[in-house]
Amino acid sequence: MKKTTAALLAAAMLLSLGGCGGQASGRSQTSEPHSQSESQPLSSPQPSETPSSSEVSSSSAAEPQPNQQNVDYYMSKANEVTVTDTHVTFTDDSGRGEISIEKNPKKAAVLYGSLACLWYEAGGTVQSAIGGKSAVSLYEEQIGHDITKDEGVVVVSESLSGSNWDVETILAEQPDLIVCSMGMKGFATISGPAEAANIPVIGINYDSVQDYLKWFKVFCHLNGKPELWDSVAGKTAQEIADIVSSVPKGQEAPRAVILVISSNTLKAYTGASQPGVILKELGGVNLADEDSIQTASSIEISMEDLYALAPDMIFLSEFGETTLATLEELYGNDPVWKSLDAVKEKKVYALERPLFHNKANRNYGKAYRVMAQLLYPDGKFE
Numbered sequence: 001m002k003k004t005t006a007a008l009l010a011a012a013m014l015l016s017l018g019g020c021g022g023q024a025s026g027r028s029q030t031s032e033p034h035s036q037s038e039s040q041p042l043s044s045p046q047p048s049e050t051p052s053s054s055e056v057s058s059s060s061a062a063e064p065q066p067n068q069q070n071v072d073y074y075m076s077k078a079n080e081v082t083v084t085d086t087h088v089t090f091t092d093d094s095g096r097g098e099i100s101i102e103k104n105p106k107k108a109a110v111l112y113g114s115l116a117c118l119w120y121e122a123g124g125t126v127q128s129a130i131g132g133k134s135a136v137s138l139y140e141e142q143i144g145h146d147i148t149k150d151e152g153v154v155v156v157s158e159s160l161s162g163s164n165w166d167v168e169t170i171l172a173e174q175p176d177l178i179v180c181s182m183g184m185k186g187f188a189t190i191s192g193p194a195e196a197a198n199i200p201v202i203g204i205n206y207d208s209v210q211d212y213l214k215w216f217k218v219f220c221h222l223n224g225k226p227e228l229w230d231s232v233a234g235k236t237a238q239e240i241a242d243i244v245s246s247v248p249k250g251q252e253a254p255r256a257v258i259l260v261i262s263s264n265t266l267k268a269y270t271g272a273s274q275p276g277v278i279l280k281e282l283g284g285v286n287l288a289d290e291d292s293i294q295t296a297s298s299i300e301i302s303m304e305d306l307y308a309l310a311p312d313m314i315f316l317s318e319f320g321e322t323t324l325a326t327l328e329e330l331y332g333n334d335p336v337w338k339s340l341d342a343v344k345e346k347k348v349y350a351l352e353r354p355l356f357h358n359k360a361n362r363n364y365g366k367a368y369r370v371m372a373q374l375l376y377p378d379g380k381f382e
Contacts, residue, residue, distance in 0.1 A: 041070040041244045041281050070241035071234075077214035078233065083221045090218055093182045094191070094203035101177065101200055104224050109175035111186055112160060114359040115204060115215075117142040119179065121361055122216055123225030128173045131155035134320075141354050142361065162189035171197055177222075179204065207274040207297070209240055209364050216361075232362065239365040243372055243381050247283050254375045255285045256313040257306065258351070261322045261330070266301055273297040275317055275356045275371075282372050287311055303336040313374070314342045318353040349374050 082089040089100040109128035110116040113135040116126050120143050129135075131148045139147045148155050156170045162185035170178070171193060178194050178201045180186035187203035194201045206215055213233055220229040256279060258269040268288040269276045272295060279286050287309040288299060306314075316327050327348070331337040342348055354360070355367040372381045 041073045041241070067241050067245045070244050071237045074209050074237040074240060075213060075233070077210045078217045081214060081217050081221075083217075083226075088218055088221045090214070092202045093205045094187060094201075099200070099202070101202065101218075101222060103222055105175075105177035105222065107173065107175045108177045108179065109156065109170060109173065110179045111156070111162075111165075111170070111190070112179070112181040112184070112204075113138040114142075114361075115179050115181065116147065118212075118215060118359065118361055119219055119223075120147070121228075122219030122223055123228050124219060124223040125150075127152060128154050128156045128170060128175055130157055130160055132158040132160070135160065138358060142358070160184050160186075162186035165189050167193045170194075171199070175199060178202070181205070206359065207272065208277045209236070209368075212359070212361060212364060213237060236362070236365060240368050243365070243368045244281055246379060246381050247372065248376050248379045251376075253283050253285050254312050255287055255310075256315060256375075257287050257301070257309060257311040258315045258317055259301070259327070260298060260317045260319055260357070261326060262319065264330070266331075267298040268301040269298050269317060270296060274359065275315065275351055278356075278368055278371050279315075279375075282368065282375055284371075284375050303331065303334055306340060307336050311340070311342050312347065314340070314348045315351050315371075315374070316348065317351045317356050319357050324348065324350045 080090065087100045087102055089098060091098050107127040108119065108124060110119045110124075110126045111128070111130055113130060116129055116135075117138060119126060126147060129148055136146050136148060139145065147153055154173055156173065157165045159165070160181075162180070165186075167190060170190060176199065178190055178199055180190055180201065180203060182203045182205045187201065191201045191203065202218075204215060206212060213236065217229050217233065220226060258273070258275050258279065260267050260269055269286075271277065271280050271286050271289045276286050276289070276297070288301070316322070316324055337343055351357075351371070355363055355370060360367040369381050372379060
């Protein structure tokens with residue numbers, strides 16, 4: 001993305017011009033790569049994709065209606081998972097192709113906080129877990145208690161980063177299944193030694209409802225809890241499809257930037273991130289994606305970049321102890337920040353950590369509703 005020079009910025013501010021159509025700069029910062037489906041749910045800010053009433057009435061009775069198409073879209077990855085009496089067969093995100101895992105593992109090592117939370121949501125328990133402050137906070141928020149204090153649970157590392165893991169400590173617990181993230185070097189660290197020990201490993205990325213429903217289905221059936229899948233999946237897909245279908249029609253798509261502050265570095269989430277996916281599916285324009293289709297979940301961004309992008313709205317994804325007060329403390333006195341229309345019009349909003357930074361899991365419907373209400377304050381998303 002092209003940077004706006006200081007001279008040009010100063011001239012633009014003196015002339016009191018609105019934001020120009022430039023694009024944000026910065027080197028891509030990869031957290032976890034994300035692979036999206038080529039299709040998108042039918043949201044009303046994309047009228048060319050949504051059939052008119054006359055088109056609907058003239059279509060065959062068997063043709064799915066827009067809201068059902070959205071439900072099908074969200075269930076598409078889950079529908080690729082095959083379940084038998086003894087095994088669950090699927091593709092993970094490691095690129096190995098289709099794998100088949102025996103049901104009812106006795107000792108599961110789930111080595112990523114969000115995945116451990118999803119494992120519990122799907123009726124399982126973990127025998128080997130990641131500890132540390134951030135993981136414990138996540139367990140308490142999503143599971144309701146610190147699982148590392150549960151009887152029989154062994155903390156095999158205090159770090160999410162696979163590069164810091166002691167492989168011998170993990171394998172010494174003799175798990176019969178290992179679940180880990182493809183990011184943070186987790187899969188790269190553990191997969192080789194585990195497979196040499198004949199321990200199956202599942203490598204996962206997920207940043208969307210499609211991914212959530214897929215892995216929830218895999219986990220429910222591995223844990224012998226198909227009733228959880230039956231009761232939760234369709235309801236979740238339908239709720240989100242209803243929200244997407246309720247986006248107001250015939251109005252200009254909101255133009256937004258989703259900021260996150262990490263180690264005092266300002267970044268913008270792209271469409272390859274969880275909040276970026278939600279923004280896009282609700283018809284918003286993520287200005288961090290204007291240059292090209294991003295494969296990194298975030299990019300570094302400067303005040304000059306923000307001025308050039310001229311967002312209608314700014315979201316801050318809360319992370320750690322970072323809140324809107326942190327953003328104001330760091331940039332509130334910056335003349336460029338104060339000159340942004342979104343700032344002057346008080347259209348700077350916090351995205352709460354449990355719904356947008358963490359994996360929302362069973363609360364995805366709430367996350368979609370929260371962002372939809374921010375994007376379209378006059379809309380109805382009940």
